[in-house]
Amino acid sequence: MSEAFERAMAAFEPAQRPLAVGFSGGADSTALLAACASRWPGQVVAFHVHHGLQAAADDFERHCGEVCARLGVPLVVHRVDARHAPGDSPEDTARRARYEAFGAMARMDPTRPFIQLIALGHHADDQVETLLLALSRGAGLPGLAAMPAHAERNGLNIYRPLLTVPAADIRAWLAARDLPWIEDPSNGDARYTRNRIRAVLLPALEQAFPQFRATFARSIGHAAQAQQLLLELAAQDLEAVGNPPLIKALQALSRARQANVLRHWLMQSHGCAPSAAQLDQLLDQVRACTTRGHRIHLKVAGGFAERKGDRLHWYNAPPSPKT
Template sequence: MNSAFERAIAAFEPAHWPLAVGFSGGADSTALLAACALRWPGRVVAFHVHHGLQAAADGFEQHCRSTCERLGVRLIVHRVDARHAQGESPEDAARRARYAAFAEMARSGEGGVAVRSVALGHHADDQVETLLLALSRGAGLPGLAAMPAHARRNGLDIYRPLLGVAGAEIREWLAGRDLQWIEDPTNDDARYTRNRIRSVLLPALEQAFPQFRATFARSVGHAAQAQQLLNELAAQDLESVGSPPRIATLQTLTRARQANLLRHWLMQSHGCAPSAAQLDQLLDQVRACVTRGHRIHLKVAAGFVERKGDFLHWYNAPPSPKTSL
């Protein structure tokens, strides 16, 4: 057992069984599914999300069915409408639809399969791309922390056991196993920032800093640790300020702690994150809120934050019509 890929699989142990592997048919998820099925025969299922965004999507599903038949793995397919709304990132819309589909497949218990653990094939190159994408957008600590190796989402344990393995090493493992995979044609589309990072920046980093994957991973770990501390502080502050936040109590905190608390409240209670500009505007309004008649009504994420009496409330805006890619 010499390869980084094999060591990563050996070190991986999900908390609950059976284990579902998010299976797109690409090289990374194919390798992860095959390795998990080999290590835990009869205890692994495959989740495939049919996004419906490409003409080839039906072919992707058929390929996944053929691969699962060969591996002796049950395949569960969920079809979603992953089209993005106007002004929304197509990648973000597809990602949200995908995670919602995982949760739905886990809840449905199709074929008597009740799932609580899902493994995804994100690897070291994906992690670097996520970090660079966050930097390009001026992200804070949550963005710089990139993707966690283990997280809870929609009641599921989400695992990424390959974050320490380079994409090339995964394909090397696949090469000797006569397993075919799909090359998603959108991976070559230069309209997507992530694809430009992959094709231009990663080769340059490889040449200039051969150990960049390991060093970037350390920076990601530091950011994740710092964010954990901020989350713990926000949870403590939220206990005293209340949920929804009482404005007068919120005003007793420093601006930085107000920002930290409001981000935490919006994410934990409403599953949304404000932009930097939206949060700054909200903080200005909280500071100016010194009279009973002061009105607060601000766009935040997909909804609005309003003052109602002594408290701040967030409510969702009516959804915009979706547009196709």
């Protein structure tokens, strides 16, 4: 039952070595680390993030040390404060802290060749959970595209070679090799939406649509391709309307293209993303801006969009009340 895992690992050809493997001690990262260490002995490093969120975190670290010693793989540990602020998602906060830690670990040891690539153990079930979570939040194409097989973040090339492999296949591969792993107690916490999806929806999908992982993966691929096309169009439109955007040039575009280019402009130039309601308000104001004295001043993400002269600007804090 581990053929999918074997095929995925055979197809994984990292562009650089040495490479790191994000290693939590769970089944998925354990299998990925063991397979990589066997294929490229002496060229693999395990990166473990100590989140400090559970009493068992120290036990996780000790377990990872024991597994790495058995596999002959160096272990690098980075401790983070992953506590979330009021109103923030604990899962999103922990995820951001984890990726920042991966970037820090890649640069922290001057005696080791600089690591530019990290492999993560996200698998087909994780990908389905990500899609369903995005749907539950009313996400657009970026959310429906779920997790990419390759991305760049915090100076690292991130690869996810197991996105086509079911979780059960990974555990079968581990069991055949008598490799131990740990189960994170928080995975059973029903307060987290992802855990409820895993416990309730995935078994129901397995019963109703046994091939759902493969068919969902195709839909994810279509969404990712469509999102790439939108990004390319947004880049072309931003070059045409200018940065910051010329309001008259924006008005010459359809509302859908205005929304696309404004999202792109805000993310590329200011690192922020408007809510759907904020973007709708901004589009309404752009459409209504037909007189010289029309004022635009709207809360957008963590700042404000404002008209200055004939262009649209964005500020981190409220600017002076001039138009």
